[in-house]
Amino acid sequence: MSRKLLSVGLLAVCLQGQAQLDKEVKMNQYITILMQKMTLEEKIGQLNLPSVGFDVTGPILSQGVEEKIKKGLVGGVFNTYTPAAVRKLQELAVNETRLKIPLLFGYDVIHGHRTIFPIPLGLSATWDPALVQRTARAAGDEAAADGLNWVYSPMVDIARDPRWGRVSEGAGEDPYLGSQLATAYVKGYQGNDFILDNTVLACVKHFALYGAGEAGRDYNTVDMSRLRMYNEYLPPYKAAIDAGVATVMTSFNEIDGVPATANKWLLQDLLRKQWKFNGLIVTDYTGIPEMSAHGMGDAKKVGELALNAGNEMDMVGEVFLKYGAELVKSGKVDQAVIDAACRNVLEAKYKLGLFDDPYRYVNEARNKTAIMNEAKLALSKEAAIKSMVLLKNANNTLPLQAGKKIAFIGPLVQDQRNLIGNWSGAGDWKKAVSIWSALEQKYGAGKFLYAKGANLIDDPALRKRLNDHDGQITLDEKSPEQLITDAVQTAQQADVVVAVLGEAFGMTGEAASRSMIGLPDNQLELLKALKKTGKPIVLVLMNGRPLTLQWENDNVEAILETWFGGTQAGTAIAEVLFGEANPSGKLSMTFPRNVGQVPIYYNHKNTGRPFDENQKYTSKYLDIPNSPLYPFGHGLSYTTFSYGEIKLSKPTITNADKLQVTVRVENTGNFDGVETVQLYIRDLVGSITRPVKELKRFEKVSLKKGEGKDVTFTLSVDDLKFYNTDLKFVAEPGDFKVFVGTSSEQVKEVAFSLK
Structure with missing residues (x-):
């Protein structure tokens, strides 16, 4: 490079750096002047993040929220979207408050907003950071077009226990792959310039170690050495920070005996000082009041601990709002703590351009063109195809040949709801393309045989537990015995059977841990009945976690893992089954032989007596091999x-x-x-x-x-x-x-x- 070109390059970098510095100076001056006008109560109000429920007609204001907004006692709103609904609340903040400070609008955009992509565990199986970044960009674009400016994603918790339901939301067990994808999500959501009206604040979660809960139970205790933290669990969070993530959400678990939401070492020493994070810290849903159940004190005490630890927005708990001023006046919390927290909230709003235009995310015209458009639906199909993992393919059973007589059997063949999975937020499952409708669209009605074969879940206790929380699980009019009889008769007419089985969407995600992670008993019974027909069986799985599939692996010819593939899942699955697309996914999380192996992960350490099948006194089981059923990184292709x-x-x-x-x-x-x-x-x-x-x-x-x-x-x-x-x-x-x-x-x- 010539000296002249080098000089021009250095000058450009210097000018860019100076422009950024000028922006920060201008922002600091603006916020300093604004904060000088604010009362203590108004500053604390900026730290309040209530949830405002939503229905088809617009926001349903929780008790007292409207008055709190008018008094400047709300900094942001969780769970409200659409331009009309957002405008309604933003007008309250801008037109009826003393200082006219706009609101933030946040939402759980986990794997798409309106257009739904495969669950994050499925996306991680693509091993394709560029693709993941594109899905995050598309999701952020839709969210912004729907009035939102803050998404609570990515979840980057390392997880090695498939019993934990929230493995569906993450990138699996590996810190390197997890770090690559954390970076991709952040860049996708946030883009290069917050001032653009289609970029949103990303929020890395759950800080920290949430995926290591004991026994695979959600919200459970985590206890590990600092060495394991730094080497195995912290890297994806650090990658998100290095990528410039704007916000961080604390986790529900404890660390070193102190809940993350009150953990000063975690939020101050590690996040702020070591990692130099200068963005906004928000709690998880009611994370502060829940610390009382941990044994950290009453509501006032846990509010004190949370503020002094460095939390800056209280999601839903309203503890700061109730006790913040009293804690400052009593000397339990320094005024400077409130000021620093308030400044970070205001900075987030400033960077989004909300002080210049509070309605920049309220655009009905863009809403109509940006949401579920042709490009996003095509991306949904592409991501679904690339996320699928071919676990087994004996005798080249796949791809299917359209000229053969094929029976599609199972409760998920014609299903739409479960395709978009858990945490599908604003997604409309009625717009999802089922496997059956994709087949009929491609090959015409009557081309293939069909039988339901089984209900998704027969267990009445489990069905009730899921349906009590909108599980949407129904029973067929036919008895389970009749469903299997019909399925067997249908299979006997076919050359090949495709069994489409798996979990209900409510069986994974938050508060959806399972002690046994195989197919539901009634579905396995169906599969065993189909096996007796002697027909070749292709098992198509829809699920949100690694499953125990030892019997299935030993008894069916082919297994295709499709996860919960999103809006275009049915079309994508049909194309892969018939060879229009070749599966290329690789597992990002180990599949165990049975739950007795859990936790199981590839990057384990040797013991002083490492596994040796020929020696008794080595680290192994008596009843099964040490090895997993399908290891990390496994994934077959139609080629070799x-x-x-x-x-x-x-x-x-x-x-x-x-x-x-x-x-x-x-x-x-x-x-x-x-x-x-x-x-x-x-x-x-x-x-x-x-x-x-x-x-x-x-x-x-x-x-x-x-x-x-x-x-x-x-x-x-x-x-x-x-x-x-x-x-x-x-x-x-x-x-x-x-x-x-x-x-x-x-x-x-x-x-x-x-x-």
Whole structure:
């Protein structure tokens, strides 16, 4: 590069930096002047985030909220959307308050807003950060067009226990993959400029360690060492912070014996000081008053703890509103704490441009063109296709041949509601495309056989528990026995049976932990009856977590994991089943053989007596293998891929070197396909014990049949670093292994060393 070009580049960077500095100075001046006009009560009001319920006619104001808004005692509103509904509340804040401070409008936009994409666990199975970023951008665009400017996503909690229902909302068990996707979500939601009316504030959650609850039970206790926190659970949160996420939500669990919402070490020492986060911190839903049940004191006391820990918006609890002023006047909370919290709320509003135009997100015309448009529906189908994981495909049973007689059997064949899954928010399940309707649209009515075969759930206690919370589970008029009889008779007429089974959407998500994670008993009974017909069976799964599928794996020819695939799931599934699209998803979370293996994850550590089938006194079970049913990174294709030997640029590197890792990947099958090439390392000797494998790179490679490609990864000393006992991020000289392959278990390996 010439000196002239270099000088121009440096000048541009300097000018950009100066412009940003000027913006911050202007913002600080504006907010300082505004805060000088505010009373203590008005400042505390900015910290109040009530939920305003919603129905088809507009917002239903909770008790007293309208008056609180008029008095300037509400900083934002949770659960209100659509331009008309948002305008109604924003007008109260802007026209009828003393200082005319606009409101924030937040909502749980988890995997799409109106257009629903696969659940996040499904999206993580794409191993495609660019695609995930596009889905977040589309969701943010729709949310903004619907009056919202703050979304409570992404959830980046590392989870290794599939009993926990909220695994459906995250990216699985791996910190590296989780970090890549956390970054993608943040960039997608927030874009490059908040002043644009189609960008929204993202909120990384749940800070922190929420996915490690004991026994897989939601809201449960978490207890782990700082070493495990820093090396295994904190990286995705840190990645979101580094990506510039605007807000952070605290978690329900305790950390070191102190609930996260009152944990000063977590929110001040780690988040603010170590990670330099300067955005807004919000609690989870009633997170502050719930600390009383933890044993932290009465409502006033937990309010004091939450404020002094650094929480800045109280979601729904209204503890700050009730006790904040009293706590300041009594000296329990310093005025500076309230001022700092209020400033961060006001800064968020300023960055969104709400002080210039409180109605910038209220645009009826954009609402009509941005929501569920052709491009977003196409993206929903693309994401659904790429999220599917082919778990098994014996005898090349898939793809199906349209000329054969095929029976589609199961309670989810014609279902629409469950396609969009849990946390589908403002999504309309009636607009979801079922598998059956997609088949009829593509092949015409009467082309395939159909039988329901079973209810989604027969267990009356479970059905009632789910339906008490809008589970929408109904019973067929026919008895369970008659449904199975009909299904068997239908299957006997077919060449191939496609059984579409899985969980109800309410069986995963928040407050949806399960102690047993197999298919519901009645569905398994149906599958066993179909097996007796002797027909080849393709099992299509819809679910929100890894399932125990040992019998299914041993007894059916093919298994396709489709998760809850979203608005266009039916069309996507039909295209994959018939080979118009080739599945390329890879598991981001291990599937156990049974719940006795849980927690199970690929990046475990060895014991002093590691597994050895031929030795009694080693770490293993008596009744099953140690290995999972399907490992992390597993996912088949309709084609096959072969891997050559790994080539290293050098056998030894120093801190200043880069290591090139190259492998030849070839498509050796009969279909074009996409393979996700995965690279893992192992530090053989460390000052603390190290995992048997750690994912460090991956690359998706599209290969036509017969085509090959050299895939090269570049590693640096940073990829070899970990947090030691002093919580220093270091790389220690010594011997390493590098693994490259198609999953965490199917890899080739070579050795190298760090001097």
